[in-house]
Amino acid sequence: MAGKRALNTVVNRLNIGKRSSTDSIAAAKDLKRATPDRPVYSEIVDRIQQLIESGELGRGDQLLSERELAEQFQVSRTSIRRALAVLAGRGIIEVSPRSGAYVRHPSARDAMQPWIQAMLREQDQVSHLAEVRLIVEVQAARLAAERRDEADVQRLWGLHDQVEKQVRDGHPADRTDTVFHVGIVETAKNPFLTELIAVLASAMMQQLAPSWRYLLTTDPAEAQRYISEHRQIVQAIADQNADRAAQLMSEHIRRSHQLLVGESRSARS
Numbered sequence: 001m002a003g004k005r006a007l008n009t010v011v012n013r014l015n016i017g018k019r020s021s022t023d024s025i026a027a028a029k030d031l032k033r034a035t036p037d038r039p040v041y042s043e044i045v046d047r048i049q050q051l052i053e054s055g056e057l058g059r060g061d062q063l064l065s066e067r068e069l070a071e072q073f074q075v076s077r078t079s080i081r082r083a084l085a086v087l088a089g090r091g092i093i094e095v096s097p098r099s100g101a102y103v104r105h106p107s108a109r110d111a112m113q114p115w116i117q118a119m120l121r122e123q124d125q126v127s128h129l130a131e132v133r134l135i136v137e138v139q140a141a142r143l144a145a146e147r148r149d150e151a152d153v154q155r156l157w158g159l160h161d162q163v164e165k166q167v168r169d170g171h172p173a174d175r176t177d178t179v180f181h182v183g184i185v186e187t188a189k190n191p192f193l194t195e196l197i198a199v200l201a202s203a204m205m206q207q208l209a210p211s212w213r214y215l216l217t218t219d220p221a222e223a224q225r226y227i228s229e230h231r232q233i234v235q236a237i238a239d240q241n242a243d244r245a246a247q248l249m250s251e252h253i254r255r256s257h258q259l260l261v262g263e264s265r266s267a268r269s
């Protein structure tokens with residue numbers, strides 16, 4: 001993987017270097033003529049964005065170094081540095097201090113998060129979100145039981161143990177709970193499902209985390225039942241019992257949601 005990536009990087013760097021050498025000099029001259037009032041770095045931002053939109057720079061491609069970009073665009077390194085900071089801030093590139101800047105892979109999460117947050121401003125939408133989770137996660141639990149391999153089972157027990165330990169120690173386990181649920185969906189081995197549930201589960205947990213924490217830290221019996229529901233789900237997946245995994249997941253999501261929504265309503269009134 002690392003070797004392949006390194007090779008791609010070299011190829012991409014060479015391509016960008018070759019392809020852009022004359023174009024970008026022309027572009028840099030155009031920039032200076034066309035828009036004298038705009039700061040140079042924002043023109044560079046636009047140029048790099050255009051290269052990405054046109055497909056000339058692909059997702060995962062490494063950008064040239066600061067020095068090389070400065071030469072290519074015939075601008076100062078300061079302008080390049082500012083442009084890269086803007087692009088990183090917009091989530092278009094990722095800058096690693098050791099290996100340089102890369103064009104980021106946009107995830108479904110990036111696209112869906114603002115939309116879901118906007119919808120969730122109304123309380124009723126949490127129930128709708130729970131309904132989507134129910135539909136998707138029940139079937140995902142079924143697929144997970146059918147498709148799991150030994151490594152998946154080990155991983156799921158590991159995730160389960162983490163949630164259990166946090167709850168036992170009285171720590172808020174909302175993040176690990178989300179990771180646990182996403183881990184089950186991941187076992188269905190369908191990346192669309194995984195991305196979908198990752199964004200839905202974390203959005204829902206953000207909404208319900210306060211009542212969830214309250215419930216699990218103040219009600220030991222509830223905490224115990226919650227852990228045991230998780231354990232049974234993992235066991236059903238380990239046993240490759242698809243019907244049981246689906247049934248248990250359905251009960252778990254319905255129950256948790258009823259409890260949490262009831263809890264957050266009474267906490268607010």
Ligand SMILES: [Zn+2]
Nearest residue numbers: 177181230252
């Ligand atoms: Zn759960």
